[in-house]
Amino acid sequence: MTEKTSRRSTVGLLSVAALLGVLAGAAGVYVMESRSGNGAASQTAGAGQCQAAKDRLASLTPLMKGQVAAMTPVDPPRRLDQLTFKDGSGAERRLADFAGRSVLLNLWASWCVPCREEMPALDALEKAEGNAKFEVVAVNIDTGSDEKPxxxxxxTGVAALKPYRDASMGVFNALKREGLAFGLPVTLLLDDQGCLLSAMNGPANWNSAEGRALVAAARDGGVKP
Incomplete structure (x- = not known):
């Protein structure tokens, strides 16, 4: 991706987020559920293990504004340990494997225009903030081979994001059953214990000041007094 193209993409994304605000989900692409499944928590399973996350959520909620205003707190926070997808080598991964680091989980597809516009910002966020305590986990759900994604x-010059995949769309189906996904892109923020803090449907500029502030607060245990 050229610098000019990158700037144009970022400006376009900023415009979408600024115009839609909390209605940013409307800019996403609706996805029909496939027959494939995946493991996930029920609405209450794991909630008892996420008391600390519930206490932390109060300090995170005011940060869900501006470019990430469409983010919605999940109350009560709950674990989604059993969500599965594959890494670049084809090995199966679960969200439980990321214990010890906070995660921004993003589902995308190559045919989803808002997803394509959002990817450079996600890549920049991972490049700037990705470490042992935080990772952007962008999972592609194109069906078929790995060729298109x-x-x-x-x-597009996306280099920092690891090539996670779920060609079965099972991870999307599981989140849809949880009431967390109806289209693409869909993004979830989880703490270092795997507890779901917030979710949104639709694109956002995750490399914006608001996006980075929200991620930092989730990573570092909330806004410090």
Whole structure:
């Protein structure tokens, strides 16, 4: 991706977020549920293990504004340990594998225009903030082979994000059953214990000041007094 194209993409994304605000989900692409499944928590399963996350959520909620105003707190926070997808080598991964670091989980597809516009910001966020305490986990849900998503990442210069995949769309289906996903992109913020803090449907500029502040607060245990 050229610098000019990157700037144009970022400006376009900023405009979408600024105009839609809390209605940013409307800019997403509706997705029909496939027959494939995946593991996930029920509405209450794991909630008892997330008391600390519930206490922390009060300090995070005021940060869900500006470019990430469409983020919605999940009350009560709950664990989604059993969500599965594959890494770049084809090995199965679960959200439980990321224990010890906070995660911004993002589902995207190469045919989803808002997803494509959002990817450079997610890549920049991972490049700037990704470490042992935080990772952007962007999971592609294109059906079929890895060819299209890999080509897209290469064409757009996305280099920091790891190539996670779920060609079965099972991870999307599981989140839809949880009432967390109806279209793409969908983004979830989880703390270092795997507790879901907030979710949104639709694009956002995650490399904005608001996006980075929200991520930092989730990573560091909330806004410090």
């Amino acid at each position: 890999r080509a897209f990442l290469a064409e």
